[in-house]
Amino acid sequence: MSTAITDAATVTRVPVTGKEKRLLRHAMMPHMLCPGCGHGIILDAMLSVLSERYDNLDNVAFVAGIGCSSRIIGYIDACTLHTTHGRPLSFATGLKLARPELTVIVITGDGDGLSIGGNHLIHAARRNIDLTCVLLNNEIYGMTGGQAAPTTVLGAYTTTTPQGNTQHSFDAAELAKAAGATFVARAQSYRPQVFGEVFGQALDHVGFSFIEVMSDCTEYFGRTNRFGGGADMLMSQARYEPSIDADLARRPTVEPIADAQPVRPVLPTGLLYRSSRLTLEETMGIKGARSSEVNETGQYSTDQGRDA
Amino acid sequence: MTKATDRFTDPSPDQTAQPPDNSLASSAEPAPARSSKERNPLGELKGNMVLAGVGGQGIITASNTISFACMQAGLDVKKSEVHGMSQRGGTVVSHLRFGPEVHSVMLEPEQAEWILGFEWEEGLRFLEYLKPGGVAFVSTERRIPPTAQADRRGGRVDYALESAPPDGVVPIDTYAIAGDAALERPAIAQTVLLGALSVEMGLPVEIWKEAIAATVPPKTVEANLVAFENGRSWYKRWKQDTAGSKGQTVLQANGSKKSYESIPGSGGGKAVDASRTTIEAWRGGIPKVEIVRDWCKGCNICVAVCPERVLSLDRFDIAVASNPDRCTGCGLCARLCPDMAIEIWLDVPTHLGASTE
Ligand SMILES: Cc1ncc(C[n+]2csc(CCOP(=O)(O)OP(=O)(O)O)c2C)c(N)n1
Ligand code: SF4
Numbered sequence: 001m002s003t004a005i006t007d008a009a010t011v012t013r014v015p016v017t018g019k020e021k022r023l024l025r026h027a028m029m030p031h032m033l034c035p036g037c038g039h040g041i042i043l044d045a046m047l048s049v050l051s052e053r054y055d056n057l058d059n060v061a062f063v064a065g066i067g068c069s070s071r072i073i074g075y076i077d078a079c080t081l082h083t084t085h086g087r088p089l090s091f092a093t094g095l096k097l098a099r100p101e102l103t104v105i106v107i108t109g110d111g112d113g114l115s116i117g118g119n120h121l122i123h124a125a126r127r128n129i130d131l132t133c134v135l136l137n138n139e140i141y142g143m144t145g146g147q148a149a150p151t152t153v154l155g156a157y158t159t160t161t162p163q164g165n166t167q168h169s170f171d172a173a174e175l176a177k178a179a180g181a182t183f184v185a186r187a188q189s190y191r192p193q194v195f196g197e198v199f200g201q202a203l204d205h206v207g208f209s210f211i212e213v214m215s216d217c218t219e220y221f222g223r224t225n226r227f228g229g230g231a232d233m234l235m236s237q238a239r240y241e242p243s244i245d246a247d248l249a250r251r252p253t254v255e256p257i258a259d260a261q262p263v264r265p266v267l268p269t270g271l272l273y274r275s276s277r278l279t280l281e282e283t284m285g286i287k288g289a290r291s292s293e294v295n296e297t298g299q300y301s302t303d304q305g306r307d308a
Numbered sequence: 309m310t311k312a313t314d315r316f317t318d319p320s321p322d323q324t325a326q327p328p329d330n331s332l333a334s335s336a337e338p339a340p341a342r343s344s345k346e347r348n349p350l351g352e353l354k355g356n357m358v359l360a361g362v363g364g365q366g367i368i369t370a371s372n373t374i375s376f377a378c379m380q381a382g383l384d385v386k387k388s389e390v391h392g393m394s395q396r397g398g399t400v401v402s403h404l405r406f407g408p409e410v411h412s413v414m415l416e417p418e419q420a421e422w423i424l425g426f427e428w429e430e431g432l433r434f435l436e437y438l439k440p441g442g443v444a445f446v447s448t449e450r451r452i453p454p455t456a457q458a459d460r461r462g463g464r465v466d467y468a469l470e471s472a473p474p475d476g477v478v479p480i481d482t483y484a485i486a487g488d489a490a491l492e493r494p495a496i497a498q499t500v501l502l503g504a505l506s507v508e509m510g511l512p513v514e515i516w517k518e519a520i521a522a523t524v525p526p527k528t529v530e531a532n533l534v535a536f537e538n539g540r541s542w543y544k545r546w547k548q549d550t551a552g553s554k555g556q557t558v559l560q561a562n563g564s565k566k567s568y569e570s571i572p573g574s575g576g577g578k579a580v581d582a583s584r585t586t587i588e589a590w591r592g593g594i595p596k597v598e599i600v601r602d603w604c605k606g607c608n609i610c611v612a613v614c615p616e617r618v619l620s621l622d623r624f625d626i627a628v629a630s631n632p633d634r635c636t637g638c639g640l641c642a643r644l645c646p647d648m649a650i651e652i653w654l655d656v657p658t659h660l661g662a663s664t665e
């Protein structure tokens with residue numbers, strides 16, 4: 001008969017997960033996000049990557065705007081800068097130019113980064129400032145009560161679109177790429193490992209790195225669109241679910257919109273685009289900044305040539 | 309069940325004179341060329357079986373062992389194998405037929421006297437091949453392919469292990485029965501199934517031992533023989549214990565969650581232990597789940613994503629590890645918990661040279 005190979009007195013505890021917890025501000029926990037909110041999964045995934053790379057986050061600065069998404073930096077034991085709505089990239093630009101040796105990570109939401117802060121996003125991308133911007137896209141304004149965001153897809157319900165959204169939405173990743181970002185990726189809260197992968201690459205990349213993360217607002221987007229609980233929403237990211245469409249169609253007030261997309265469109269994920277250009281620090285001649293040369297000679301090879 | 313299979317072990321002329329109920333089974337009147345049959349009392353044996361499991365479990369070796377044993381007994385044997393994605397944990401299935409003379413190699417549903425299931429779900433999946441009254445020896449070992457985990461969802465999948473197995477299924481905790489050697493070489497555990505099969509098949513034990521020695525890797529002969537003996541004696545005891553009581557029918561009627569474990573001699577709830585030892589060997593430690601109750605908000609994500617159904621919500625809507633022994637340490641729940649309320653670690657025995665990082 002087999003016997004247990006362990007004995008309580010002689011075991012060593014080897015963590016499988018949880019190493020990232022040492023980077024939390026424990027006094028602040030539990031965090032304020034709603035049950036099942038996807039932002040929490042991304043916070044955990046981000047800290048997992050950072051815990052592999054850094055002993056402490058003294059040289060990492062998080063900058064965020066306003067919103068549930070932006071709020072997550074309040075739980076990270078790093079230098080954090082909670083700024084005004086839509087302007088985290090502006091604050092971050094100033095910070096990075098003054099302290100080019102810092103690793104600057106901007107956390108923003110789809111409302112924060114694409115509507116009130118949309119202008120700042122495209123200009124940060126245009127300038128190719130060397131920082132990493134993570135945009136948590138939950139397709140809604142979560143913090144203020146579920147209003148439609150520029151990422152709310154056609155047909156989706158929010159508190160401001162009770163008849164279904166009648167406007168087209170942004171593809172944030174395409175927008176950033178077109179504006180000049182040199183690293184563009186998309187991830188999902190459903191697959192935190194994929195996020196971790198692209199987040200690590202984004203930190204290595206010299207230039208404006210943009211990651212759009214599909215996240216879930218269970219409290220508003222989930223409830224108004226009848227997606228079910230956090231677990232159901234998470235699963236619905238995994239695959240296109242006909243049942244969700246069918247449920248929407250049963251609502252009597254909605255006239256089908258001619259070219260309506262499914263509410264959870266199937267989006268490409270992973271690394272979408274990477275190129276190499278001189279950064280803002282380089283074009284301004286700022287000392288102590290990373291050189292974009294490493295994009296070509298470093299641990300990964302670029303697929304686009306230098307064009308600056 | 310004993311009765312049903314006796315048909316195939318009883319070489320009375322009365323039996324062989326009947327036309328076979330299995331159209332594919334070999335001739336009722338054996339070919340005259342096989343005159344050795346008269347001298348060989350085993351020459352009348354015949355039977356069909358399906359061996360099913362996943363890649364890496366030693367299914368092909370087991371079918372070689374059985375074929376070898378049959379040939380030693382002077383029987384005709386044919387076997388066929390399908391092992392498409394076997395390298396990646398895919399399904400492997402082998403049809404095996406033996407008798408005085410075998411023509412076709414493939415079986416049709418309800419033609420097999422025996423099924424050897426090397427993996428629980430795979431074994432049950434091929435039950436349609438079992439003749440009424442046949443016996444399916446199915447290992448309680450479970451190997452869930454990673455692709456199935458990605459899409460698994462709460463409330464959808466019912467584990468066969470949790471419900472009573474169908475009639476004719478003998479659930480065998482192969483790891484617990486095989487002995488310690490199976491921890492290092494999982495394929496050894498499967499020889500327990502051959503031990504159980506040998507009780508029904510009617511070949512002398514010496515032939516089996518010879519066949520095992522000839523077909524398994526030389527270094528493992530001894531351990532395989534131990535597993536064979538253990539399986540053989542376990543199954544004899546099981547038959548005694550369940551004789552007359554029809555253990556499985558009783559269980560189907562009560563239908564409760566752990567019902568099959570109460571079959572006398574079936575391992576008495578050891579199924580969990582078997583998976584524990586497998587996991588220990590594979591991960592190098594025992595996975596442990598810890599939930600910070602103050603941080604959990606009861607979103608149900610961990611409950612829905614855990615492929616092993618370890619977690620559930622208690623009456624306060626807080627996650628609890630209600631089946632901690634089934635945790636494989638995959639970490640999925642912890643990575644998908646929005647509140648960082650779950651921590652997974654391995655308890656590694658220090659003598660195995662664990663490092664703290
Ligand atoms: C200048 C200004 N305008 C409006 C607001 C109100 N406000 C706070 S958060 C928010 C929306 C945030 O949405 P998003 O960035 O998508 O974050 P989420 O909460 O959805 O994660 C708005 C409009 C504000 N705080 N400041
Ligand atoms: S309102 Fe939505 S985005 Fe904000 S914490 Fe709740 S679930 Fe998350």
Ligand code: SF4
Nearest residue numbers: 604605607608610645
């Ligand atoms: S995923 Fe986390 S917060 Fe949600 S029920 Fe499980 S332990 Fe609680």
Ligand code: SF4
Nearest residue numbers: 614635636638639641
């Ligand atoms: S680590 Fe354990 S409890 Fe968590 S999902 Fe995996 S098997 Fe389930």
